Each structure stands twice: as C-alpha cells, then as structure tokens.
Amino acid sequence: MTPVIETRNLNVHFGGVHATRDVNFKVAEAELRCVIGPNGAGKSTFFKLLTGQVKPTSGQILFRGQDISDMQPHEPGRLGIGIKTQVPSLFNGLSVWENIWLSARRVNTAEQSERITRQTLERVGMTAYRDTIAGLLAHGLRQWVEIGVVIAADPPLILLDEPAAGMSDAEVARTAELILEINRQHALVVVEHDMNFIRMIAKKVTVLHQGAIIKEDMPDRIMSDPLVQQIYLGKKPH
C-alpha cells in the first residue's frame, strides 16, 4: 500500500549547516508516528520540508505517491497535509469560530462549513470560547484551537509539532485522548519532547539526531536503547 507520506534521501542545507541528512521516512495511512530528538535535531525543519515551507536541497517528498518536493507553500495544505506548528499559529485578531471556519470553508460549502465548525469546536472542547478572540486565549487553549483548525479541513495527514508543550498534566492527558481520537480517521506525525506523553500515544517512534534518522522502533525499545539514552536523554551507555 502506498504510504501517505514518504521521503527519499531527503537533504537540506542552510549555508554550511546540514539540517536534514538522507532522511528516508514512511508513514502509512491512519498510522500514528512520534518523532523525537534533542533540540536542534531537525524535527521542525523536517516538518517545514513536508509542508513546503522549506525546499529540499536534494531528495524527494511523496504524498500518496505524488512528488511534492517542489510545490508552492500553499499546495501541500491544499493536497491534504495539515500542520499544527510549534508556536501556535492562529489568526490572532479573529474569533475562535472564524479561525476554524476558515479552515473548514476551503474544502466545504458555506452550509457544511458551519456544521463542521460547530462539530470541531465540540471535538476540541472549545465551544464555550467560540466568540473569543484567538489572541486573547491562554497557551493551552490556543494549542487546542490550532488542532481544531487543522482537523476542520479533514486532511489525510496531520503533523503536530509539540502539541502538549506548556500544558498542565490534565491538559496533556486530554490532548493525548484527542490525538488518539483523531488517529481513528487520520494519519498523524507528532513531534514531542515529553516522554510521558509519547508513552500515552505512541505506537512507533522515529529518533532524529543531527538531521538524520538514527532509530525507528516501538516506544519501549526506543526508551531502553543505549544510543537513544545517550543522545536524547543524556545518559551514558553502561
């Protein structure tokens, strides 16, 4: 079966910095993959490559078999790749409703968009904030609004960059539930630092280090891997 997203020998250079090195990465339809790595491992750059915000120096990105390596920045979103960025990226001057409606409206009629926006607000638990200006919300609520913005367009592939960052334990647990619920219909790639959160949601984990994939395995094996512990958790192998 064709993977929903695949990269082949993906490389990107920023001047003298080799930010992504020969990355070969595959995610199947409806899979949930977590990507971990220390700061500067190239996780956010990798997401930027997948969403057309950064062009690869060499290599290929295939979305459902279609080469999207050289697309304009708006085209991956149109094809069906949704992203929640590391720093919440919302329309701060618009209401929560308008933020989600704009996403739904791109692919739906006006009537459908109203219904989808209402349903999405319920899914992410933000109905009470529908008329609140997005820029006035607290960080955790903004994260949920952005997840709502992404899922309202019903994309086959969703990229979530640190969805639980800055959240309380209760909020983290609720976000994990939400992600597992979204995963029933969508493939997800989740970048996260919080290992407890990874344990809650992950079925397979990819480890990035200095722009390259060094390991791909089940969460428990990744956590106990000496190399991962050394480079990610800062522990020396015994």
Next chain:
Amino acid sequence: MSAALSFGIGIALLLGLPGVLDDYTLIQITIYAVMSILGVSLGFIWGFGGILCFGQAAFFGLGSYTYAIAVMNMGDSTMPFLLAIAVPAVFAMILGYVIFYGRLSDVYMGVITLTVTLILFNLINSTAGPEWKIGSAALGGFNGIPAIPTLNVPGQPDNVLSPKGLFDLTFVCLLVVYLGLRMLISSKIGRVIVAAKENEQRVLLLGYDARAYKLFSFTLGGAIAGLAGCLFANWGAFTSPTIFGLAQSAQIIIWVIVGGLGTLVGPIVGCVAIQWLTMQIGTQQIFNSNLVLGAILVVFVLLVPRGIVPSLGSLAEWTYGRLRRRKASSSMPAARAGAAPAMAAAEEST
C-alpha cells in the same frame, strides 16, 4: 455601522441634499464624495488586506488621465468611463503580480508603489510639448489637460450630466463601492483577505494561495481609485500631474489614519474632515495648510492611533457599559425593597 443603516443614510443624503443645498455647496460635496471613494480604496487594501500602498494616487491619476484622453478621442463617455476603471486595475494587477508573486516584503511594497507614483508624475510632467498627443488629446505636461468633456448619458454624447447629475452619480458610486466592499469583506474571499493580513503563513498552511487573494484586493483597490480619478476629472473638467504627486499620496494615507484603519466608514470620515479643514485653512493667511495637516497626523498617530471611527465606537461602548451598570445598581435597592416584604411574609409563614 450596519449595512442597512449605511444604505439608509446614503439614500437620505442622495435624495435630500440636492433639495436643500445650492449648486456651489453641491459641487463641494461632490468632491468630498469623489475623494471619499479614493480614501475607501486605500482603506480597503490597507485596513483589511494589510497592504500599505504609498501609490494609490498613481491609480487615481491613471483613471483621471485615461478618462480624459479616451473621452477626447471617442466623444461618447461610456467607454472612457469603463476604461478609467479598467486601465488602473490592469496596471495594479501587473504591479501587484510583480510584488506578491515575487514575494517582496512590505518595505519593498511601499518603496515600489511610491517610486511608481513619482515616475508617473515625472513622466506626465515632461509631456508639455505639442508632440505629446494621444489622438486628439494633448497631454499638456505640467499644465495638465483642461476642458475635459463631462460624462454623458450612455449613447447620447450631447446629453451631459449637470452638477446635480454628477453629484447623484458620484454618491451612487460611493454607496455602491462602500456596500460592495462590505459584502466582499463578509464573504469567503473577504475573510481570507483579512486572515492573510492577520497571519499569511497560516493562510498558506491551510491551502489558500495568499498571493492570489492579495493580488485580487490590490487590483480591486486600483480599480476603485481609477473610478475616483474619472469622477475627479469630471468634477473639475481638468486633470494635471499634481494628482500623481507626493502630497496627494500622503493625503490619502492621512485620511485613513485619521478616520480609522480597519473600517470603511473611517476613510470617508477622515477624508471629509481633512478636506473641509484644508478648505477652511485656505481661507486664512496665518497657518500653512500642510503644516496643520502634518500636525494633525502626528497628533493622531501619538494620541488617537486607532483613528476617529474606532475610537468613537470604543467610547460609545464604554458609555453604554457605564449606563447599564449604573441602571443595574440603581435598580438593586428597589429589588431589595421589593424582596423585603416577601422575605418577611416567608418568615411569618414559617
């Protein structure tokens, strides 16, 4: 302001003013309405599209010159009227394509639009010789083009508009532009234009081509400014390179800042207020009008940065909130007084 209210006020002014005002005042109000259309064009692309164009005067001037040249060659004013809108629109589309599809930053946007305006100013200014003619229309260089034929009833070149007819047409144009833009802003296209101003990156990530939406709003702004230019040429039967000048470009920006960015009524209020003030200052010899305009701009930027209309809106909301709170607190003792006998009765019954 609601669309119905705006429409009602517009129609009332359109029908009521000609009956109570003399021709001179009517002509004065016509120029206010012409310039208001120009102000709204910038108010739309800047306030809602986030595009600070320093060269809105370029499209205004192009509309004015296009009408003048075309009507002098064609006689009937129907096609020149349409050309005066189409030519600045196409010019704005080409300029916008280079800027938006070339992914130039906002700073370059300002520099390019200002430079284009000044190039047009110098270009038209240097066409004074008799060899500078397009058909039967002499461009006239710094002297401008005088005796521009007034708009006529379509298909009847001899049936030209009276001052009242021009007032009616200008007011209808202002009303159509205002209500049309209101409808556009509340549509899907309008919401995306506003969203792109808020966060262009997010618009792209959602799959909207932000460049196309910006180009559309910029082109529409050019077309509206062209319409204003055409009406301006009709108002005075004259046009000159000064309308491409720095002063004109700066004035439009001041109207929008003073009236209120992010509203469509604001640029109209700002335009009328500043135009009226400029005219009043012109009747005396003590103050220089440019100095006063500069002072007003500084005062508004520092003290009323949101402009007249949004500030009045906030003031009205604040006053209404205070009145509601006062009403609520004054009704509380009465409520308590009313509750007291009931409580006493309840105590008695227990």
